[in-house]
Amino acid sequence: MQLTRSTPVALGILTFAVALATTSCSTAGAPAEGGTTKGGTLNILGTADIDHLDPTSAALVSSNNLLRAVSRQLISYEASTDESTRIVARGDLATEVPEPGDGGLSYAFTIRDGANFDAPDGPRQITSQDIERGVKKMCNPALGSSSLSYFQNLVEGMADFCAGFVHVDPTAPAMKDYIEGHDITGIDTSDPKTVVFTLTEPAGDFIYMLSLTAASPAAIESLDYEPDSPEFRENYISSGPYTVSEHVPDKSMTLVRNKAWNAGSDPLRAANVDEIQLTFGLQADAVMQQLRSGDGDMTYDITIPPATLQQLTAAGDENLFTLTSGQxxxxxxxxxxxxxxxxxxxxxxxxxxxxxxxxxxxxxxxxxxxxxxxxxxxxxxxxxxxxxxxxxxxxxxxxxxxxxxxxxxxxxxxxxxxxxxxxxxxxxxxxxxxxxxxxxxxxxxxxxxxxxxxxxxxxxxxxxxxxxxxxxxxxxxxxxxxxxxxxxxxxxxxxxxxxxxxxxxxxxxxxxxxxxxxxxxxxxxxxxxxxxxxxxxxxxxxxxxxxxxxxxxxxxxVVLYHSSAVKNFQPFALGVQGDWTNVSISR
CATH class of the missing domain: 3.10.105.10 (Dipeptide-binding Protein; Domain 3)
Incomplete structure (x- = not known):
């Protein structure tokens, strides 16, 4: 998905592009409304398991919804039914979206106080080194990132860093040694609370690249496991409001509250529900039946069957929501x-x-x-x-x-x-x-x-x-x-x-x-x-x-549907779905 912003930043391409090219959002009936409540379980139903839990290598749009709940980035977006709001870049881990400096070649981000990892030894503040570590992981030789091409030749020194990484043995110890022993010259982490990127050329869309899950910070402990391996998943270190408590491949995943998450440091996620339960292996017709009966709440990767969609549209079902995504x-x-x-x-x-x-x-x-x-x-x-x-x-x-x-x-x-x-x-x-x-x-x-x-x-x-x-x-x-x-x-x-x-x-x-x-x-x-x-x-x-x-x-x-129990259904642009971290449940 593409996102733009209305904040006064010198990103000429995108600041003006919105007025010319943003797509329209329409609803088939109004989205669910009502005051938000805390607590309860959000039930997400889908066909396929996640592609990757490691933010570095996740690539499917559906994975963005999961990673919204368990990871954070320097830049992200406010979930909203209003497209003009939904496509504006916002500070997430960063306190604000910075003005570019040095003729568009430099971006300095200040990291929010209280933005924590749920590290094995307790909550720990995310630092500039964690941001750089996440970027370094993109070109690891074991399981790299589909987003690598955006960054590799744009961030100064990253191409050289990645060229050296190619020759490293794709084992956790060897990759950890390389990541911790080599720097990307275009990422300045001398101040733990400030990360400065230097680019090889001006790029009006660099801010938006930093909203990708591949640009998530990486805790040093996560390097003890091969990327997205079963061990990595079992020891997942979250920076979002939820963390993984159980994952049964191709069957289910349970997210629970991350005790290290600090609500005051996160302006984009309310984390209303106590638990998010994902169920995989279901067919579209069965999912729709469960949503209509209230046994499920939202979809993961389901396309509404055309016959069912016609019925819902004819009935003016208020739980339908339609948007375009450029796909x-x-x-x-x-x-x-x-x-x-x-x-x-x-x-x-x-x-x-x-x-x-x-x-x-x-x-x-x-x-x-x-x-x-x-x-x-x-x-x-x-x-x-x-x-x-x-x-x-x-x-x-x-x-x-x-x-x-x-x-x-x-x-x-x-x-x-x-x-x-x-x-x-x-x-x-x-x-x-x-x-x-x-x-x-x-x-x-x-x-x-x-x-x-x-x-x-x-x-x-x-x-x-x-x-x-x-x-x-x-x-x-x-x-x-x-x-x-x-x-x-x-x-x-x-x-x-x-x-x-x-x-x-x-x-x-x-x-x-x-x-x-x-x-x-x-x-x-x-x-x-x-x-x-x-x-x-x-x-x-x-x-x-x-x-x-x-x-x-x-x-x-994209046609979305949710149960009547879901309130505050606000789409998250990168996931093209209602934002799990902002909906609430009323049963």
Missing amino acids: VNPFLWINTKTSNNGGALQNLKVRQAIQYAVDKAAVVQQLGGPDIAAVQSGIFGPGVLGFHEFDPYPTPDSKGDPEKAKALLAEAGYPDGLSIKMPYRTQNAEPAIAQTIQASLEKAGFTIELVPVAPADYYSKFMTNPENTAGGLWDVAPVGWTPDWAGGSARSVFQPQFTFDGTPQTYNYVDYNNDEANALAAKAIQATDPKEVADYWSQVDELVMKDAVVVPLAAPK
Whole structure:
């Protein structure tokens, strides 16, 4: 998700971008209101377990809701039903959002007194060294961060630090020694209460990067365990209002109050409920039944089934809430690294054939229809500065053009078509969407083998394993992406997915790179005129789509639902969900 701010800070791109590009928020009935109360248990229901509990490596939007409860960052956001409030950057661990200095190259943050870790030996004040330690962890060789590319070449000295980390044995003792024995020159921690970042170039979106979970502080004791290992999870050190008391993989997780948390040091989290109980392994229909009956309160990773959504909308259910997030979901990655079919997918005409073959309108119907989702043709979703209406591979009513696709396959030397593998998550509407994609591709001469993958494993173990990509375990794969911050967030779409400088990116599955697009992106990041920024990013979008390495399919709205017991339902922008740390329960 993208976020912006209205505080008087010299971030030209984003301060003005909001007025031009923020998306609208609408409600189907009013969100639950009423005075907040303390106490009770909030019951969260979902399909898949968390991807990572370690903030460094967590990447799914749903994980942001969990980590909001058990971690803090220098910068975060106020949960609100009002989008103009929800997308303003706020001081979290930092006392305020600072003005940049030295021509936009320096940012100094003062850390709040009383912001504590629940360290093994008791509450301990978070310091500037903990902030730097968290940044250092991003490039650990055991389990790095998908956000690394934002920071590595932007923070002075971080590229050198990470280059050295590559050669370290990926064991807890060796990584701890390296982290504690080497500094990032662009992070000054000489004052425990102040951390100063020095950048290699001005970046109007740096403040927003520090809201990412990967930028969370790390306690020194957490380095005694390999990142996100079972031991790390069992000994989790929280900086938020809750901490993990029990986790049964693929079944449940229980969060209880963190006794080290100081309410006076946290302006963004009220921590109204006493306990948060997560239950995994449920199907969407069962979750919705429990929410409507009051046996559950909120969803974790559930998409409301279209039939149920129609019923709730027709009834004017006041517990529905709809918002946009700039996401593109789903879109297809095309595997240009596999040697399947003699490397056929490395042929541009074959990739163009896939573009023309897919029935995007049918995918939109699977998501609930045009009121819920729109056909998508570029890498930037609605609300991202750089989104514009263009269609490089037009088909009648966006329903696909199988004859044009067949002709392109024949020109590429495959008149009899191709057999390709497509994995999909066995979650929500994704099996039906996979079958829809399969049907349209087969009309164009492709033979599609569908490969079901468990939801918890799809990204964390299947798609992000480069051996699966190079080994040809997939040829095309549906994925989704939500920007990491709002408004001027095109960098958070482009950089982690569509750039490659020799260092593999977690979610750039095929090491895609376009030097011309990179050059335009660099201009966009440093430009201050929002129209100029939008124009640069629009050109980037068109260049990436010209290479046809991905097939954008839909840009859905997010439709949320909660039980009648939930009060003060205020969405948290990074989680695209009601903020667990601010709702209250009235039963």
